[in-house]
Amino acid sequence: MKVLLFGGTTEGRLFGEWLASRGIATTICVATQYGGSLLSQEVDVRVGRMNRQEMEALMSQGYTHVVDATHPYAVVVTACIQEAVATMKLPYFRLLRDGAPEGDWIHTNSIAQAAQVCAGLSGSILLTTGSKELEPFSVEGLVERTYPRVLPTMDSLERCLSFGFPVGHILCMTGPFSQQLNEALLTQYDAKLLVTKVSGGVGGFWEKVQAAKACHATLVVIDRPVAETGYSLKELQSLGNL
Numbered sequence: 001m002k003v004l005l006f007g008g009t010t011e012g013r014l015f016g017e018w019l020a021s022r023g024i025a026t027t028i029c030v031a032t033q034y035g036g037s038l039l040s041q042e043v044d045v046r047v048g049r050m051n052r053q054e055m056e057a058l059m060s061q062g063y064t065h066v067v068d069a070t071h072p073y074a075v076v077v078t079a080c081i082q083e084a085v086a087t088m089k090l091p092y093f094r095l096l097r098d099g100a101p102e103g104d105w106i107h108t109n110s111i112a113q114a115a116q117v118c119a120g121l122s123g124s125i126l127l128t129t130g131s132k133e134l135e136p137f138s139v140e141g142l143v144e145r146t147y148p149r150v151l152p153t154m155d156s157l158e159r160c161l162s163f164g165f166p167v168g169h170i171l172c173m174t175g176p177f178s179q180q181l182n183e184a185l186l187t188q189y190d191a192k193l194l195v196t197k198v199s200g201g202v203g204g205f206w207e208k209v210q211a212a213k214a215c216h217a218t219l220v221v222i223d224r225p226v227a228e229t230g231y232s233l234k235e236l237q238s239l240g241n242l
């Protein structure tokens with residue numbers, strides 16, 4: 001068995017390392033050097049974004065199974081992986097992270113809608129959706145009261161600066177973030193709004209929920225773009241040889 005795993009989540013990293021620890025040849029594909037740096041030396045790592053044709057070429061190199069552990073919001077990437085798998089006729093497994101039930105927060109369907117909601121509310125904003133989706137918050141009326149929390153990489157910092165966020169507002173940090181740290185940031189910057197995706201338990205979603213509640217901040221949640229079926233980490237591990 002030879003597994004090609006498309007990473008992007010903590011669950012994907014854990015599953016890839018679990019496979020490798022059992023002597024199963026595993027390659028984990030990640031988009032960035034930062035993602036690669038989180039992996040142990042036990043697994044083969046491929047860094048860089050790929051199109052469908054590149055995925056197919058890689059799959060042709062003797063892989064017997066494909067695991068899609070990309071982020072639940074990376075719908076375009078997942079679609080490409082699924083198309084490539086169908087062409088190459090390989091077994092496909094979707095590794096999902098847990099979702100979130102209904103709660104006392106504002107639901108939105110996109111980063112743009114979240115920005116619209118925040119534009120109609122007062123107070124500073126702790127934006128925890130990463131550096132890829134900054135533009136809707138870079139407009140007048142939002143940019144000057146938004147504190148984006150992004151990875152501590154030059155790319156993330158440069159993106160924040162290019163969109164006009166004040167230097168003192170850019171929070172370059174590496175997660176996972178505890179409830180206490182989220183509370184400290186909300187308090188430090190007097191943030192009345194916290195914007196997040198449904199990142200699941202491993203992604204620190206509930207720590208944000210509890211922090212917002214403790215600090216009396218309004219939680220603005222960007223719901224997942226599509227409903228998916230797949231396996232949890234424990235379910236995939238229980239399959240053994242997939």
